[in-house]
Amino acid sequence: MAQKPVDDGQRTAIIRYVPPGVEVGIVPWNFPLTLGIGKLIPELLAGNTSIWRPSPFTPYSALKLAEIGSKIFPPGVFQALSGEDNPGPWLTEHPGVSKVSFTGSIETGKNVMAACATSIKRVTLELGGNDAAVIRDDVDIEAVVGNVAFLAFVHCGEICMNIKRIYVHEKTYDQFLSKMVEHIRSFKMGDHTDPEAFFGPIQNEIQYEKLKTFYSKISTEGWNVALGGKPEDVDSKGFYIPATIIQNPPDNSSIITDEPFGPIVPVLKWSEEHDVIERVNSSKYGLGASVWSNNVPKARRIAEQLEAGSIWVNTNFEFAPNVPFGGHKQSGLGMEWGEEGLKGWCNSPAYWIKHLLRSNSVSVK
Missing domain, CATH: 3.40.309.10 (Aldehyde Dehydrogenase; Chain A, domain 2)
Structure with missing residues (x-):
């Protein structure tokens, strides 16, 4: 993402958006490709590598997409890790993972959040709705x-x-x-x-x-x-x-x-x-x-x-990739999609630059 300078006349703060590294998308069984790709694209756009954790009920769509991705991206940029229950906890607790984005039930979302807390990693949750x-x-x-x-x-x-x-x-x-x-x-x-x-x-x-x-x-x-x-x-x-x-x-x-x-x-x-x-x-x-x-x-x-x-x-189910999507209350934490969602896949360090002072100016240190 583009840098955003903030200037008050005496100093400039430059906000940069940089990739944290390895990020994980945990994808449900009801829309494994649609929801998974909604995580994958901003992950990669932000410069990260991505690991998909598909539902045990729908592993093959993710594995097939990862197979296709292996012909497009450099090795290790996009991977899918299937299996029964173990891969989820492995990924959410692993210190090498910088962020987890989970879509699923409230109950499982709480477990994901607790696991991420062990290493204070970022988490985005899109959970159940009523x-x-x-x-x-x-x-x-x-x-x-x-x-x-x-x-x-x-x-x-x-x-x-x-x-x-x-x-x-x-x-x-x-x-x-x-x-x-x-x-x-x-x-x-x-x-x-x-x-x-x-x-x-x-x-x-x-x-x-x-x-x-x-x-x-x-x-x-x-x-x-x-x-x-x-x-x-x-x-x-x-x-x-x-x-x-x-x-x-x-x-x-x-x-x-x-x-x-x-x-x-x-x-x-x-x-x-x-x-x-x-x-x-x-x-x-x-x-x-x-x-x-x-x-x-x-x-x-x-x-x-x-x-x-x-x-x-007068409608429902209207979405767009440039509009944030997420839940409030127990339906989620953070947003996906749109500029706000893209920022969620980034670190955003601020760089402060003090403007040069004239020789007759007094600088208070």
Whole structure:
């Protein structure tokens, strides 16, 4: 990155951005290439060498990219280290690693942060999300419901930025919920050989079993189901689970407080603006949020009070490589992408230069 001089007339401070050395990207299983490359490019642009630690569930994409990279970069500039659980702790605790960028769950992120603390290395964390969508009563339901449904259930809900809580104004709640159920019913379940399939299987058995615990709470916590709800009703081999909508559960229920990371979404009522803002912000998560309204100034008024790293109006999932991305609260630490993210891969020493004094000047040492 370019040097940035700061001059007050008597002295100049030059801020340089220099590469610390070896840096590690720990990449999750849901988007191993997209999220991994989002770490790799700024790492290398900053002048570092990079080690990828892919998820044990998706090792081959990273290994293949490293194979391609070996034909482009000098030896050792980009490497991928796969395996079961051991490589992660080895890398996070190794004194030769200057920074770790981790994308994954809050629980694992805390372990990564603790391991990095042993050698006081830098860490960037992009962790779980429990993103809320606030639907105002002035929306065009027909125009909005399809987008909200897609953004809640795409990739079987296994994306950190999926909409995971939907707050609909009480005036339009029943109509919105009915249209959303109708829309989700049109999404077909199938495997990778079916080009019309929207819902595929859950990515791995561990995640599938975690999701089943949420579905078991439908009866134990007494949730009202507007759609789906019974995993045993899915007549298919594999880790398939039905798209499920929970109707207006209590705010203290686990489907509200925790991130299911699957195709089960609560749709809740709200009436007062200050109340829905407080309910959205009460979450320990702060990755993303969205507001949907035909009145953009009113939507912005709500959006600017939400506590999240990325906030959208009348959209969701909008990203750009020149815009910072990251979470607030327990959804993350630091930012990736954009100039701010690029600086995170650098050391930034300041060099102070005192201007030459005239012979008749007095210098106080």
